[in-house]
């Protein structure tokens with residue numbers, strides 16, 4: 631990766647400070663340290679590879695050299711733009727911008743598997759990780775991290791928690807990583823000021839995978855609920871018409887979704 635070329639293109643966007651590395655432990659981790667050093671809004675931390683990439687709840691995310699995108703944005707949300715009860719929206723925003731760019735700019739069949747995965751043709755190609763940076767009870771910053779499997783060889787050859795692939799394998803095309811990053815950042819800059827609007831929720835809802843399908847909501851291996859997935863609520867919760875007969879709303883937490891194949895007995 632040509633760090634200077636990346637910096638030059640990225641300088642054309644209205645971002646904060648730019649930190650572009652060949653290799654890092656975790657871009658979210660470094661972003662967290664930079665918040666303490668006063669890094670401004672929209673600062674970007676990007677790495678060609680990560681040696682300790684983070685997934686949710688202590689899981690890990692693998693970023694192989696030269697194959698993927700791994701980056702984090704530091705956000706200092708204004709109190710009226712987002713409050714601490716709405717961090718789900720930032721995670722939704724990350725997934726929305728990736729899904730929208732893949733669909734509109736690259737004609738891929740992208741969907742959001744609530745809460746934080748982006749699927750193409752049903753396979754996971756990207757994950758979103760939002761970390762909050764607190765100073766006592768005050769929210770200092772939010773870190774939006776995105777990992778995206780771009781080229782063949784980006785998916786690690788280890789057992790994964792969900793079937794995964796790369797954009798190259800799914801589309802047969804080599805998408806230049808810097809072009810894709812520029813597109814995603816532009817989409818982010820467009821959507822971020824609208825994060826409290828109904829337009830944002832409608833767009834997010836529009837990319838949801840398994841809409842009107844029967845799903846299982848799990849916490850680890852435990853089934854929390856089963857029912858038909860209806861959509862996203864006004865506060866970014868997932869709405870399920872539960873098999874128990876009533877409508878249920880779920881906030882992120884350590885939850886994940888599986889499609890239930892009802893054709894199988």
Ligand code: BT5
Nearest residue numbers: 656658683684685686689691692701757775777790791794
């Ligand atoms: C996620 O977690 O999907 C969020 C991943 C966020 C990664 C970005 S990269 C930039 C920023 N800096 C960081 O340190 N992290 C963020 P989760 O839903 O918990 O999924 C994690 C699981 O995905 C792992 O336990 C593996 O099973 C699987 N996995 C790991 N690497 C993968 C990859 N490259 N492609 C697909 N699946 C992967």
